[in-house]
Amino acid sequence: MPSTVLDKNDYQGGAKWGKVKTEQAKKIDEINRDLIDAETYKEYEDLEERLSTFKTQFMEYDTDDSGDLDPTDVAYMLEKLGKNKNILEIKKMIAQVDLDGTGTINYHEYVQMMLGKKNSILRIILMFEEKSKEKPGPSGVAPVKRFEDLP
Numbered sequence: 001m002p003s004t005v006l007d008k009n010d011y012q013g014g015a016k017w018g019k020v021k022t023e024q025a026k027k028i029d030e031i032n033r034d035l036i037d038a039e040t041y042k043e044y045e046d047l048e049e050r051l052s053t054f055k056t057q058f059m060e061y062d063t064d065d066s067g068d069l070d071p072t073d074v075a076y077m078l079e080k081l082g083k084n085k086n087i088l089e090i091k092k093m094i095a096q097v098d099l100d101g102t103g104t105i106n107y108h109e110y111v112q113m114m115l116g117k118k119n120s121i122l123r124i125i126l127m128f129e130e131k132s133k134e135k136p137g138p139s140g141v142a143p144v145k146r147f148e149d150l151p
């Protein structure tokens with residue numbers, strides 16, 4: 001029987017995986033603190049809350065903890081939001097927010113995408129998702145969201 005090989009594709013847990021996740025969280029916390037200090041987005045009164053949401057989202061979608069959202073991560077994200085896109089569409093979406101041209105979205109670019117002036121398809125999809133979470137509808141019947149209506 002072959003011995004268990006621990007490589008970077010083993011995401012099933014364990015101390016190693018936990019450590020990477022913790023490091024990522026720390027890094028993002030630092031960036032968030034800097035962003036709050038820098039006052040770049042001071043027009044957002046609830047900036048701290050927003051950044052904390054972005055952190056959770058980003059870490060959830062960064063499935064391999066690389067610190068960047070690559071096309072695979074974005075495909076996963078869109079799938080979770082109920083929007084399946086092909087790789088070409090995904091690459092186009094990334095290109096809209098990929099400021100340094102790496103073909104991936106780092107945390108800075110993610111925040112810029114969500115809070116910056118420029119609009120993008122990904123931002124619209126994510127904003128839409130956030131809104132639908134905000135109001136669950138006390139009567140139990142939430143309005144039907146039509147993802148097909150999005151670009």
Ligand SMILES: [Ca+2]
Nearest residue numbers: 102104105106
């Ligand atoms: Ca990038």
